[in-house]
Amino acid sequence: MPENKVTFGLENVHYAPYTIIDGVVTFEKPTPIPGGVELTNEPRGDMTEFYADNMVYYSAANNQGYESTLNIANIPDKFAIDCLGEELDEEDGVQSEYADAKQKQFALLFQFEGDVKAVRHVMYNCTANRPNVNSSTKTDTVEPNANELTFVSSPIVLNNRKIVKTKTTPTTKAAIYDGWYENVYVKGQAAIPEV
Template sequence: MPENKVTFGLKNVHYATYAITNGALVFDKPVAIPGAVELTNEPRGDMVEFYADDMIYYSAPNNQGYEGTLSIANIPQQFAVDCLGEEIEETDGVLTEYADAKPKPYALLFEFDGDVKATRHIMYNCTANRPTVNSTTKTDSVEPNANELTFIASPLQINGRPVVKTKSTDKTTDEIYNNWYENVYVKGQAAIPEV
């Protein structure tokens, strides 16, 4: 199968929380985040430059992951509980954001369509910030609001290397590609968070 020449669109956004159990990285089953509008990921980490002999003597990238923004129709309640640390009160069913809530890391899965086949992505170690809360009054035309969720995608140690993200290619096996949203693809077993 040939490579995509172009990519476009955004769909199938999912998240999967994870835990480190006995040194093994264990992801929960991915959960859909419906209503994806836009996703941007800006690289984190500056180019390291060392000057000597009146010139750049050495340079190297410093990959610290990405700063991302996901614009979606609505923040799912389950995402707010699972990843933002909000709590649904059992007695009254009210969702509460506490100032001392601890966000939980998660993998972010998504895909961009292509002229040949959709490219599926995983960012392994994301931590979300509280989303913006806004709305506007209705006028003669009603425009739905979009919510912005900002997050950091940091490296995660997998098999002794700091992994930030992975994506499918034209050579990805059908088994891996078809199960992308059933189980988070991780090559190997041992994993610990990047410190």
């Protein structure tokens, strides 16, 4: 299958919290985040350069992941509970953000459309910041509000290697591509989500 010449669009945004027990990472089943508008990922980590003999004697990349921004139609309450540490009062039906809330890391799955086939991605180790809370008055036209979620995607150790992200290619096996949103893809690991 030929490669995409271009990519465009954002679709199928999902998140999957995870736990680490005795060094084993277990991802939960991915949950959709509907209404993806835009996703930007800015690399973290500078190029390391060492000068000697009046020139760049040694240089190396320092991959510390990405600083990302996800614009979405609305931040789901379940995401706020699962990943931002908000708490739902089952009796009163209100959801609260506490100052001592602990964010939980998660994998972020998404796809960019292409002229040939969509490319599916997973960023394995994301930590989200609290989103802005804002809105504006309605005028003669009604413009929906978009919500901005900022997060950091850092390396995580899977299969004894530090990994930041994975994506599909034109040669990705159909079973892996088709099951991308059923379980978080980890090479060589049986994809058994936490229940």
